[in-house]
Amino acid sequence: MSELSWIFLSAMVVNNFTLALFLGLCPFMGVSARVETALRMGAANIFVLVLTSLTVSFLNAFILERAPYLRIISFIVVIASLVQIVETVIKKVSPTLFRELGIYLPLITTNCAILGLAIFQTNRDYNVFEGLAFALGAGFGLTLALVLMASIREETELADVPSIARGMGLVLIIAASLSMGFMGFAGLLSST
Amino acid sequence: MRETTQQEDFLRGIWRENPVLIQMLGLCPALAVTNNVENSLAMGLATLFVLCGSSLLVSLCQRFIPGEIRISAYILIIATFVTVADLSLQALVPDIHKALGAFIALIVVNCMILGRQEAFASKRPVGRALLDALGTGAGFSIALVMLGAVREVLGSGSFLGVSLFGPSYEPWIVMILPPGGFLTLGVLLLGLAWWQERRPDRIEASQRRQAGSQEAIAVAGIATSGRPTPTRGEAG
Numbered sequence: 001m002s003e004l005s006w007i008f009l010s011a012m013v014v015n016n017f018t019l020a021l022f023l024g025l026c027p028f029m030g031v032s033a034r035v036e037t038a039l040r041m042g043a044a045n046i047f048v049l050v051l052t053s054l055t056v057s058f059l060n061a062f063i064l065e066r067a068p069y070l071r072i073i074s075f076i077v078v079i080a081s082l083v084q085i086v087e088t089v090i091k092k093v094s095p096t097l098f099r100e101l102g103i104y105l106p107l108i109t110t111n112c113a114i115l116g117l118a119i120f121q122t123n124r125d126y127n128v129f130e131g132l133a134f135a136l137g138a139g140f141g142l143t144l145a146l147v148l149m150a151s152i153r154e155e156t157e158l159a160d161v162p163s164i165a166r167g168m169g170l171v172l173i174i175a176a177s178l179s180m181g182f183m184g185f186a187g188l189l190s191s192t
Numbered sequence: 193m194r195e196t197t198q199q200e201d202f203l204r205g206i207w208r209e210n211p212v213l214i215q216m217l218g219l220c221p222a223l224a225v226t227n228n229v230e231n232s233l234a235m236g237l238a239t240l241f242v243l244c245g246s247s248l249l250v251s252l253c254q255r256f257i258p259g260e261i262r263i264s265a266y267i268l269i270i271a272t273f274v275t276v277a278d279l280s281l282q283a284l285v286p287d288i289h290k291a292l293g294a295f296i297a298l299i300v301v302n303c304m305i306l307g308r309q310e311a312f313a314s315k316r317p318v319g320r321a322l323l324d325a326l327g328t329g330a331g332f333s334i335a336l337v338m339l340g341a342v343r344e345v346l347g348s349g350s351f352l353g354v355s356l357f358g359p360s361y362e363p364w365i366v367m368i369l370p371p372g373g374f375l376t377l378g379v380l381l382l383g384l385a386w387w388q389e390r391r392p393d394r395i396e397a398s399q400r401r402q403a404g405s406q407e408a409i410a411v412a413g414i415a416t417s418g419r420p421t422p423t424r425g426e427a428g
Contacts (some may be wrong), residue, residue, distance in 0.1 A: 072274055119297050172381060177371070
């Protein structure tokens, strides 16, 4: 298996951002009530993740090697402004898409998956292409987890659960079983 | 204008508005680093430090921060304190810094901290902002240590690295793995919901019982009715 597809697969299922690394839990809990919104949130995330990865590669190559202590501050500023730019551009170019994504775009700024991606990419010294594969894998992994969660939650809407479990308790227990399922993918690591 | 007392500012964050258990904020670090008590405590204290520092600075600078760019300004202030915490931990306790990994840097995007700046520190005097930050940070640390204690005791059979049950104990490995984090918090929340649901129930049940017995006395005084009221069954 080539290096790039391995990075992609590893970020998507083996080290799934949400279910194995606990990144991006806020949208995972917050917007996973319906499959359609989950898909849109996932799409917005993939988009921003890819852009962030490209920008972070650039920053690491040209600026931050001289000032590593500025990493956290510059990453968060870059992400915040990136999200702002994306929002403005989409609003101008495609108002329909902007309405579809709605509130999810600005929310992405405080999604730890994005900053997490930036930091992991830096720590592991990925080059531009590896970074892109990593971002795509992470994005699809997030979307996969969101959609799975949303599909299960749509079913539990109609189920007769005890009154105390009508809330986050049930969501977390479902997440635990999903996470346990994803642990099965860890076997992929040793098979290569 | 004093809608809350100073004591309330401090205590509110610890229990009644606990960031993790009640408001469900800052879940990522709360689940990611709590596989033992030591890491939980370090994470809790680092967050407490960042929260206090940024609340202090935001509260001091509230006059100078224009409304339009306040969120960016708060994030910059938070990121500065996170960098301080990150570098200090790296220098003082390199082992813990390694164990926590990227999650120290990720304190920046802990929505609990930004939430306290926006909702409280930016509108209150320094003293009260600091009290609020201390309370919220303490509540966060308590929740983290609770999670860490459950996971370490069940998952490795030890507490703060000290073995509790001896060599014959078979650890629940799953509790220190990712699913254990979700499971522990889920069960804690179920327990909390159960407790909260029972409280009004108890009050209501005792009221009903009282009303029922008064009614029964009244009824018994007038005529004998042999049908028991079903309130007890419901309450039980």
